[in-house]
Amino acid sequence: MKAPFEFYFDFSSPYGYFASTQIDALASEFGRETLWRPILLGAIFKTAGSAPLTDMPLKGAYSLHDFSRTASLFDIAYHHPERFPISTVSAARAMWWIEQHAGAPKAKEFAHGIYHAYFAGRQDIGDLATVVAQAEQIGIDGGQLTQGIEQKEVKDGLRSQVETAIGRGVFGSPFILIDDEPFWGFDRFDYIRKWLQRATT
């Protein structure tokens, strides 16, 4: 079995959301699994000397236009969140906790739900109550989760995951590592396909 795609994303990233709807299908075209790894762009931008797209002159207006255009071209449900970008530390810690306590498939189901709630369901996933409610919808105990994500082990676990990502060169979302080869951006999916086809011939 070949190594899985390592899929890094921030829950506040529209292009991360778009990627989340297609990454598993892309990986399976090449007989690969996926590992989903939530990161925190706020921490990464400090290292990378970057900023949220929508805060930048010119690029901000383009990005806002491009979010909706991309969703439409790829037939992905999208409603640009009223509050954007937001801190996604609760959602990312929750995903980390769920993976430890209920397994990776459940954590991925949770991630799909969080992304959809934020980018299509007009819910504020910066709000802990929203995060917990989303987890409860897929059978996670909300009380245990709420306590869980306050544990030092979870906070340290996520922080370490973000630091590891930075150490491997991750600077944006989505960011995909395939056999250590880095690919940044949802607009690189065709490019990944081309790269893997070349690599296997």
Add this chain to the structure above:
Amino acid sequence: MKAPFEFYFDFSSPYGYFASTQIDALASEFGRETLWRPILLGAIFKTAGSAPLTDMPLKGAYSLHDFSRTASLFDIAYHHPERFPISTVSAARAMWWIEQHAGAPKAKEFAHGIYHAYFAGRQDIGDLATVVAQAEQIGIDGGQLTQGIEQKEVKDGLRSQVETAIGRGVFGSPFILIDDEPFWGFDRFDYIRKWLQRATT
């Protein structure tokens, strides 16, 4: 006849160079012509609050890797320039002058030559002598060109072109406007195709 693709690029931009090798073919797929418009990213970055890719932590290393990888995947000759990025004001003014005095097809031929000299021919196009030599190779009078690009009219013409670009939201290279719809990046060529196919059905 439909409106031409407006293709904005900086002569120091690897992705602009990659785009220059394919933009005319892409446009002709949809029965369109192209207008080539050199810009100066230095001036644009001041407005957009941005910086050269390769100056950024993390993103810089990724970009350098991606330049060569992209060239290889798309079978484009590439040797990363020793001096990079550079000021391309002489090359851009020369292209502006050539278009006025020898027509757009000749200016495009010059642009291809400049891009190839810089990104495949190991020549320093920041050097005026290199720019003039490149023009002479396609039958332009080097003496007239050298005098020409010192004229206020040419300097103002290029400056105005860059300001117009910024006014229309251009913030990077390559940047393509199709019926005023903006597309940023060589990695958006498949996306442009998708967008035009959708637009015509």
